Amino acid sequence: MTFLKRQPVVRLLTALLLCLYCTGTVFAAGGPGGSSITAPGQAGPGIAYESAGSVFLGSDLHEDPADLRKAAEQAEYYVNSNYGRSVSAVIYAGDLVKKTHEGRLSEFNAAFAEVFHSIDPAGSDCYYTYGNHDRNVKADGPNAFICSAGCSGKESPARTAGAVDLNGCFWLWGIDYYEMKDESCAAAAAAVFTAWAESLPDEDRRPILVISHMPLHDRRQDNKGAAVWLDALNAAAQKNDLFFFWGHNHSGWSFADAQAAFLKPGASLTVQGAAGGRQILFTYGMTGFLGKDEGNWSASTLTLSGNEILIDHYTRSGHYNTEVIPRKDIQAGTGLAAA
Numbered sequence: 492m493t494f495l496k497r498q499p500v501v502r503l504l505t506a507l508l509l510c511l512y513c514t515g516t517v518f519a520a521g522g523p524g525g526s527s528i529t530a531p532g533q534a535g536p537g538i539a540y541e542s543a544g545s546v547f548l549g550s551d552l553h554e555d556p557a558d559l560r561k562a563a564e565q566a567e568y569y570v571n572s573n574y575g576r577s578v579s580a581v582i583y584a585g586d587l588v589k590k591t592h593e594g595r596l597s598e599f600n601a602a603f604a605e606v607f608h609s610i611d612p613a614g615s616d617c618y619y620t621y622g623n624h625d626r627n628v629k630a631d632g633p634n635a636f637i638c639s640a641g642c643s644g645k646e647s648p649a650r651t652a653g654a655v656d657l658n659g660c661f662w663l664w665g666i667d668y669y670e671m672k673d674e675s676c677a678a679a680a681a682a683v684f685t686a687w688a689e690s691l692p693d694e695d696r697r698p699i700l701v702i703s704h705m706p707l708h709d710r711r712q713d714n715k716g717a718a719v720w721l722d723a724l725n726a727a728a729q730k731n732d733l734f735f736f737w738g739h740n741h742s743g744w745s746f747a748d749a750q751a752a753f754l755k756p757g758a759s760l761t762v763q764g765a766a767g768g769r770q771i772l773f774t775y776g777m778t779g780f781l782g783k784d785e786g787n788w789s790a791s792t793l794t795l796s797g798n799e800i801l802i803d804h805y806t807r808s809g810h811y812n813t814e815v816i817p818r819k820d821i822q823a824g825t826g827l828a829a830a
Contacts, residue, residue, distance in 0.1 A: 544579025544609060545570040545794040546661065550704065550738025551586045552782040553624065556602035559781045561807035562790035563606040569803060569810045570792055577609035578792065580657055584738035584778045585622020585668060585704030594625075596632040618655060620665040621648065622704040622739065623672075637665030637702075639680035645669065654687055657700070660795060662691075662731075666703035670716065674764075677716020681723040688727040696820035698732040698800060700793070706737035707775070708751040709763040718764035725772045728756065732800060732819045733773035734793065740777075744785035752777045752786060753802075753814060774816055779804065787811060797821075 547566055552559055563578075570576050581603045588594040600614030610616035614632035619625075621636040628648050630636055635649035645667075655663035664687075670680035688699070701724065707717040727733055740748050747761070754760060754775040759768035779790040788804035788811045795801075798821045804811040 544576050544658070545574065545792040546580045546582055546657070546700070547578045547603075547607065548582050548584070548702075548736050548778040548791040548793065549781040549789070550584035550622070550778045551741050551780040552599075553586055553589050554592070554782060556599050559599075559602055560606055562779065562781055562788075562805050563603065565805040565807065565809055566790055566792050566803070567606055567608075569805065570794060574794055574796065574801075576794070578607040579609050579616065581607065581610065581617040582663065582700065582702050582736070582778075583617070583619045584702050584736060585620050586624040586738065587619070587622070587628055588624060590624040591627070593627040593629075595629045596634070600632045618663060618665070618702070620702050620704055621645075621650065621667050621669075623668050625668075636667070637663070638667035639665065639670050640683040641667075642676045642679040643667055643669030643673075652683070660697065662697050662699045664699060664701045666701065666705075666720070668704045671703055671705040671714050671720065672716065674715045674719065677719045681716070681719050685723045685726060688723075688731075691731070693730075696731055698734060698795075698818075698820070699727060701733065701735045702778075703735065703737050705739045706751065706777075707735065707760065707762050708747060709761045710740060710745060710747045710751075711743070712763060714763045716764075717762050721760075721762050721765065721769060721771070725770075728772040730819070732816065734800075734802075735773055735775050736778045736791070737776075738778050738780065741780045741783040741785040748777075748786070751775065753804075755814070755816065774802070776802065776814075 567578055570578060587599055596619060600617045601612060603617055604610055604612040618634055619636050630649040635651040638650045638652050641650050641652045657663045664684060669676050671677055705714040707721055724733060724735060751760060756772050756774060758771055760771050760775060762769050777786055779788045780786060781789055789807050790805045792803045798818055800816040800818055802814040
């Protein structure tokens with residue numbers, strides 16, 4: 492500390508490196524966005540970090556990439572006008588096309604880049620998890636579909652298992668459709684997630700974003716692995732802020748879905764395969780259905796801001812609301828307030 496006080500140039504360089512670290516300009520690989528895949532069980536590098544941008548979330552477009560523009564444009568305008576930032580990453584929770592149709596991730600990467608000018612047009616900042624309608628989508632971008640363990644045995648479209656270091660500010664974890672649909676596959680995948688979460692050093696309190704095509708709550712009865720995942724997610728959420736985002740349930744949208752559209756840590760959730768309501772220690776929310784009218788919003792963004800994590804929801808015509816979650820990393824003294 493005395494050395495730094497006596498060396499103004501060193502102090503300046505140190506501050507600059509910390510800033511660049513979180514924006515992904517240094518210490519992270521994987522393209523202009525700076526994201527990189529970290530294998531399960533390996534700890535990431537994050538110690539101190541601040542927000543470089545907002546993360547955009549959506550699902551269930553089910554067809555033309557051009558249809559994603561309405562809600563995406565609302566999100567880009569809002570975060571730029573209100574937070575002085577741009578969307579720096581896209582996370583998509585499955586079902587890009589209709590079940591029998593074909594598509595390419597590169598088409599959707601390009602469509603998102605037309606709206607979000609800070610992301611890499613080639614797609615290194617776009618991440619997708621596999622939905623049950625995506626069987627004929629070619630993973631031809633720099634990022635394949637992200638999953639937990641590849642335990643489904645499906646080789647097409649291509650999957651990449653493990654955690655994603657998202658610009659040094661978040662951890663991103665994908666749950667494949669089959670890793671929630673099948674209980675035995677869910678158990679194997681959740682065990683991989685638990686081993687990775689437990690391997691994180693105590694000082695790494697970065698928020699963990701878990702993206703799954705299927706939800707945890709009981710409604711369509713096709714998410715047989717939900718109860719297994721609940722225990723794993725609650726365990727990880729004891730140290731790190733954890734956010735679980737879901738799609739899939741636009742068909743037959745019901746009161747049960749509306750009740751579970753957004754829940755804060757400590758709430759009760761009726762989980763598929765578990766008796767009665769179960770307490771969740773993490774934030775639980777619908778991404779928003781980009782191609783559907785069900786639910787109150789069509790897309791979301793997540794932004795680190797000072798002592799808070801801001802979750803904004805958007806319709807296709809404007810901003811819907813803002814939810815606020817206190818940051819655990821700030822409370823633990825392991826994070827930097829956003830500039």
